[in-house]
Amino acid sequence: MTYLVISTSLNPNSQSYILALETVKRLQQYGTVDFVDLRQVNLPHCDGDKALSHRNVKRLAARIEKARCVILAVPIYNYDVGSVVKNMIELTGDAWQEKTVGFLSAAGGKSSFMAVSGLAMSLVFDFRCLLIPNFVYADRSSFDKGVLVDKRALARMDDLVDSARRLAGVGISGRPSPRALAAKVV
Numbered sequence: 001m002t003y004l005v006i007s008t009s010l011n012p013n014s015q016s017y018i019l020a021l022e023t024v025k026r027l028q029q030y031g032t033v034d035f036v037d038l039r040q041v042n043l044p045h046c047d048g049d050k051a052l053s054h055r056n057v058k059r060l061a062a063r064i065e066k067a068r069c070v071i072l073a074v075p076i077y078n079y080d081v082g083s084v085v086k087n088m089i090e091l092t093g094d095a096w097q098e099k100t101v102g103f104l105s106a107a108g109g110k111s112s113f114m115a116v117s118g119l120a121m122s123l124v125f126d127f128r129c130l131l132i133p134n135f136v137y138a139d140r141s142s143f144d145k146g147v148l149v150d151k152r153a154l155a156r157m158d159d160l161v162d163s164a165r166r167l168a169g170v171g172i173s174g175r176p177s178p179r180a181l182a183a184k185v186v
Contacts, residue, residue, distance in 0.1 A: 003027045003164065004067035006036045008085040009075040014039075015106035015143055019136060019157070020073035022148055023104060026161040027071075034063055038084055046090040057091045064095035069102070069132075069168035071160070076107035076115045086119065096123060100168045102132035102160050106139070113137045132167055134160040 005027070007020040017037065027033045041060060044051040051057065064070060075082045089096065101123055103116045116135060123129040136157050142150035148157075 002032045002034065002067050003030070003069045003071065003168065004034045004036065004063060005071045005073065006038065006085075006088070007073045008038050008082060008088065009073070009106075010039050010082075010084055011075065012039070013146075014075065015138065015140070016073040016075045016104060018143065018146060018148055019104040019106055019138060019153075020071070022154075023071055023073070023136075023157060023161060026157065027164065030161075030165045034067060036060065036063065038088065043084075043088060043091060046087050048090075051091060052093075054091075060088070061092040061095040064092050064099070067099065069100040069164050070096075071102040071104060071132075071164065073104040073106075074116065074119075076105050076112045079112050080115050081105070081119050089119075089123070094127070096127040096129060099123075099127065099129050100132060100164065100170065101129045102134070102164055104136040104138075104157070104160070106142075107137070108140055110139050130167060130170060132160055132163045134163045136160055 005020050005024050007017045009016045024033050024035050041056055043056055044054050072085060074085050105116055120131050134156060136153060138150060138153040142148060142153045
């Protein structure tokens with residue numbers, strides 16, 4: 001099983017990055033885990049044209065395509081996911097087809113727990129993604145000196161990882177997706 005965890009914050013002190021690393025540790029016992037820190041990937045702004053052929057876009061799209069399950073660690077700004085993740089999805093487009101997708105989100109306060117809803121539904125409608133229902137939401141009080149300490153957030157993370165393990169590669173119909181079956185054959 002191949003999992004991909006993508007940290008989408010560009011903040012050098014990112015709390016969603018901390019969530020991503022904790023999730024990577026938990027997923028490693030279940031299969032191969034690929035990790036992308038978008039602070040280390042120079043992605044162009046999506047222009048619907050030349051940006052789509054940028055070499056970093058092609059590399060990232062290939063990593064997404066290879067994964068059976070993608071976990072997005074996103075910062076919440078102004079009651080919505082950060083713009084970097086939307087740009088990344090616009091650039092990598094079809095690589096998202098029929099992926100199992102989960103969310104880890106970090107926000108300043110407790111009021112933005114529904115912030116991933118719009119992006120989640122976009123992935124469902126545009127790319128037929130299957131959402132892991134166990135979202136992780138952590139606010140600034142969940143962290144102490146760069147460590148996730150909130151027991152409820154940690155329990156939600158364990159639930160997300162367990163669901164990722166069970167749902168990865170399952171298609172919308174509940175059966176393995178054609179891509180998942182092809183991956184098993186190859």
